[in-house]
Amino acid sequence: MDEAIIKIKRFDGIKSRIQEYRLNVQDRTTIAEVLMQIHDTVDPTLSFRVQCRSAICGTCGVKINGEKDVLACKTKVKENLQNGEILIEPLSNMEVIKDLVVDHGEFLYKIKEVKGWFIPREDFQPVYPEDLQKFDKETDCILCGICYSVCPVFETDKNFGGPINFVKVFRFWKDKNDALKDERIVLAEKNRITSCVHCKYCSFSCPKQIPVEQDILQIEFYGKQKGIIKKEEGGFGFSTPFGF
Ligand code: FES
Structure with a gap:
């Protein structure tokens, strides 16, 4: 287990901000898993979409590190850490409803x-x-x-x-x-x-x-x-x- 800094772009319907969380992650931990862990144990106000966790339903798309758009359930956190950090943002070209949830x-x-x-x-x-x-x-x-x-x-x-x-x-x-x-x-x-x-x-x-x-x-x-x-x-x- 290694500590990772998870930065998430939050949006409350009016303004955006980056919120930081520190979590321990394993080699196999996916972005969807850290989002669920944050929601369940640290901050229940975090909004995101995850359903099948098998790259089938298509609900969990996010942007990471400002450069790649990926399925959160299929993408491992550790493989995408930059200096121990990962930035998670909502997809582009769609209206953001709240935090990582966009309007499809x-x-x-x-x-x-x-x-x-x-x-x-x-x-x-x-x-x-x-x-x-x-x-x-x-x-x-x-x-x-x-x-x-x-x-x-x-x-x-x-x-x-x-x-x-x-x-x-x-x-x-x-x-x-x-x-x-x-x-x-x-x-x-x-x-x-x-x-x-x-x-x-x-x-x-x-x-x-x-x-x-x-x-x-x-x-x-x-x-x-x-x-x-x-x-x-x-x-x-x-x-x-x-x-x-
Ligand atoms: S949760 Fe269904 S595609 Fe990721």
């Missing part, structure tokens, strides 16, 4: 705008493993909002759908039993997919290793080839690795 409503609403759910076609086709492979990684999305938090586009375009939104578009667009087909590309365009700057922060940060930026790239190229998405002057002029 904005990106959930945007997912609704792109109809980010399966709409079955009438003549349902048999599904084979090779069909599933086309969107296998995208089905792992747990709606944690980490890709939304790290995305820099919101600084210049608040109406950008966000990476999470286009992962949903990709997952159902690639499903041969989905009824919307290319209408999904139209919805992606309406949700300003072309504002993506392809920085890849979303792909690097995704706790499920979903190739988010590549998905966006595929949708954009396909949309431009089909004339669904307008090609910008001096835009992408290189060939794609996706066969179109």
Whole structure:
């Protein structure tokens, strides 16, 4: 057991402050565990979200040391100490409700705008493993909002759908039993997919290793080839690795 200084950005609805706690942690102690320990034994006013503790429910996203967005239940404290300290803050690009709890409503609403759910076609086709492979990684999305938090586009375009939104578009667009087909590309365009700057922060940060930026790239190229998405002057002029 080693002592760690846990710094947490608190917010009471009006103002923010950094509060410091000193706790003993083991090699395996996760951020979620220290948050629960602080809440249960030191400060019951601390607010955060943790449910499954298995990297499945997507509720526990936080920012650490001002540089990485992670799932608290999957991330060990000791591996992220800097001079014996770790700073824990709420995710970005979402309104903070209290302490580490942010409002997921904005990106959930945007997912609704792109109809980010399966709409079955009438003549349902048999599904084979090779069909599933086309969107296998995208089905792992747990709606944690980490890709939304790290995305820099919101600084210049608040109406950008966000990476999470286009992962949903990709997952159902690639499903041969989905009824919307290319209408999904139209919805992606309406949700300003072309504002993506392809920085890849979303792909690097995704706790499920979903190739988010590549998905966006595929949708954009396909949309431009089909004339669904307008090609910008001096835009992408290189060939794609996706066969179109
Ligand atoms: S608590 Fe469910 S993903 Fe972390």
